[in-house]
Amino acid sequence: MDLPYAEPYRIKMIEPIRRSSQAEREAWLARAKYNLFNLRSEEVYIDLLTDSGTGAMSSAQWAEIMLGDESYAGASSYYKLKETIADLTGLPFFLPAHQGRAAENVLFSALIGTGEEGRGKVVPGNSHFDTTKGHIESRHAHAVDCTIDEAFDTELDHPFKGNIDLGKLETVLKAHRREDIPLCLITVTCNSSGGQPVSLENIRATAALCRRYGIPVFLDAARFAENAWFIQQREASCAGMGIKDIVKAMFAEVDGCAMSSKKDGIVNIGGFTAYRGEELFRKAMGFNIMYEGYNTYGGMAGRDLGALSVGLREACEADYLAARIGQVAWLGQALVDAGVPVQRPFGGHAIFVDAKRFLPGVRKEEFVAQTLGVEVYREGGVRGVEIGAVLADRDPETRENRYPALELLRLAIPRRTYTNDHMAYVAATLIRVFERRKAITRGYRITWEAPILRHFTAEFAPLS
Ligand SMILES: *Cc1c(COP(=O)(O)O)cnc(C)c1O
DSSP states (O other): OHHHHHHHOSOOOOOOOOOOOOHHHHHHHTTTTGGGGOOGGGOOEEEOSSSOOOOOOHHHHHHHHHHOOOOSHHHHHHHHHHHHHHOOOOOOOOEEEHHHHHHHHHHHHHHHHHGGTTTOOEEEESOOOOHHHHHHHHHEEEEEOOBBBGGGGGGOOOOTTOOHHHHHHHHHHSOGGGGGGOEEEOOOOOOOOTTTOOOOOHHHHHHHHHHHHHHEEEOOOHHHHHHHHHHHHHGGGTSSSSSHHHHHHHHSSSSSEETTTTTTTSSSOOOHHHHHHSHHHHHHHHHHHHHOOOOTTTTSHHHHHEEEHHHHHHHOHHEEEHHHHHHHHHHHHHHTTTTTBOOOSOSSEEEEEEEHHTTTTSGGGGGGHHHHHHHHHHHHHOOOOOESSSHBBTTTEEEEOOOOSEEEEEOOOOOOOOOOHHHHHHHHHHHHHHHTGGGGOOOOEEEEEOOOSGGGGGGEEOHH
């Protein structure tokens, strides 16, 4: 029998977290108006709100923090990062940015345009991340979702639910003039479809198809290393390849990328764009200087550039990825074994609980996943995030609530931050709520909401 995987690191520094009583949590929930974003972090025992910027840095990364070169131009920390990115991705040009959406802003300014230049243009891809979509739509362009249909069935097992449907993509490519398709964007792993990977074969086929139509292809590379791990585990033709070779092969197909370094960069803040061609790089440079800062720091401190140069390499280590994705799967399996309905197969960074099947007694108008999120916090001080009708917001024209097909509670796992004992606690908390699910029949009404992006700040009152 194979030995089980275990974390390829030990703990040198700890950060205390505190368990609270049910009475304390009840008071905090009322004060927070039942919106988990309004809780103070000390009021949360295990925080699974997001995996973005919440990971733990290694001793090697902290050492780079101390070596950080804060020179305005030509800092050594910049050159360390440049070398890492060129080495891992094969892309010779890069521009730092302060986070992923800032990188998108720079890339899209160069490719789609600014002001009215984007009107009538389309950006096909697999389910675009919400800030990505925001940056496309704010330029009056359209993000066209070409993800395979299998991605939308939470119970269907498919190894690469992030894949692009080539038929859907070709329909888009045929229906528009070449100059109206500034790029095709492949998000790895596909965050919006649950951290589901894209196969190398699909990246290659997508790139080949786009090349035939003269359309550049870019990666939204926030979780490129996790995607490479899934390719190694699930794609027969890649089984013998190392993670770094797979990463190289993924990037070899594309013209560049935008990355949120808060994910597989394992840093708390940062991002970048990278380019194969010098012409586009030079064009993007103008926007980077305007929005982010000079080319060799781009909105990041020198120390953070240095920490990122190490984090990107650590994220590609096979033992790290096995423990990382193994931990997410461990939590998923613990929930499945107890009968808790979760999305299958498990994604790379989060477990998605199917709130409609968990709480069939709560009406959609009373916000099912929001209700489940509050119950899980109330039970054990565990914070997840609602991906349902609150997030879906109102229709911009009719102002009616939009009710998405799925009501999900996302449990995102920060990198290298919690132990499997914490995961056992999370599972036990959810199972306790599951055991009393029949008694949960009423949800919430909104008492205040902002005109856009209401989920962050909305206030709720319980219905009874
Ligand atoms: C997080 C994320 C972004 C945006 O990055 P920020 O660093 O949060 O601005 C873009 N795309 C994907 C796929 C992401 O997961």
